Amino acid sequence: MLVDSHCHLDFPDFQSRLAEVLAAAEAAGVERMVTISTHVARFDAYRAIAEAHESVFFTVGTHPHNAAEEPDVPADRIVALSGHPRCIAIGEAGLDYHYDKSPRDVQQRVFRTHIEAARESGLPLVVHARNADEDMIDILSDEMRRGRFGAVLHCFSSGQRLAEVGVELGLYVSFSGILTFRNSEEIRRIAALVPRERLLVETDAPYLAPVPHRGKTNEPAYAAHTARTLAEVAGVSEAEIAKMTTDNFYRLFSKAAQVDGIAIVP
Structure with missing residues (x-):
């Protein structure tokens, strides 16, 4: 069993063929998926997908690209929405200085609000970080001193220091199809340094399709290709990486473990 810990099943790419996409995922051994929130305002769309499909969980939060559209959603609102049984995490939230689609100060403020929501809800935070390593390190370190919270650095493509x-x-x-790209030697090197008990796989579908599907619309079934490369990097078998990343998923996203009746191994 594999888990695609990060995808966007509400996007138009999947609207007319969601059943086909989920069936393909199951056939590839990807039995659980998390469809990730980019706007709190779209909560009902994420909830509807997860309620209709047992294999899908969802999150609630505001992507940094959209922080200026939802700059003032309070933490208690996010926490209240996260009480849905199939909502297993907060986010994705964070910093994206590559596109700067929202002002950086707004991104930082919204990110801290989501950290507060993660801390209050007890749910992990899905962190988006791109070209913002120093500010990300500063905020995560500062907020962790204020009170601990669980989190995942999703679709990791940053520097070694942020990973450390x-x-x-x-x-x-968490590593996406980027790990499979020919020019991603540095990301593979960093992946090899991450403790095995902290590794996750994802697609970030519909983006970043892994080799051999690069350039096509990504989908959860393709998590198997990233897992295969991660197994090579970690020096383990595909079966071992599947079990390892699935165990790690349920350890971090413990609410999903409760829903699925999975006993969490410390």
Whole structure:
């Protein structure tokens, strides 16, 4: 069994063929998926997908690209929405200085609000970080001193220092199809340094399809290709990486473990 810990099943790419996409995922051994929130205002769409499909969980939060659209959603609102049985995490939230679609100060403020919501709800935070390593390290370190919270650095494509600090702070690190790209030697090197008990796999579908599907619309079934590369990097078998990342998923996303009746191994 594999888990696609991060995808966007509400996006238009899947609207007309969601049943086909979920069936393909199951056939590839990807039995659980998390459809990730980019707008709190779209909560009902995420909830509807998860309620209709046993294999899908969901999150609630505001992507940094959209922080300026939802700059003032309070933490208690996010916490209240996260009480849905199939809502297993807060986010994705964070910092994206590559596109700067929202002002950086707004991104930082909204990110801290989501950290507060993660802390209050007890749910992990899905962290988006791109071209913002230093500010991300500063905010995560500062907020962790204020009170601990679980989190994952999703679709990791940052520098080694952020990975190291994340692990030191207790975070998990998730790798997407980027790991399979020919020019991603540095990301594979970093992945090899992450403790095995902190590794996750994802697609970030419909983006970043792994080799051999690069350039196509990504989908959860393709998590198997990333897992295969991660197994090579970690020096383990595909079966071992599947069990390892699935165990790690349920350890971090403990609410999903409760829903699925999975006993969490410490």
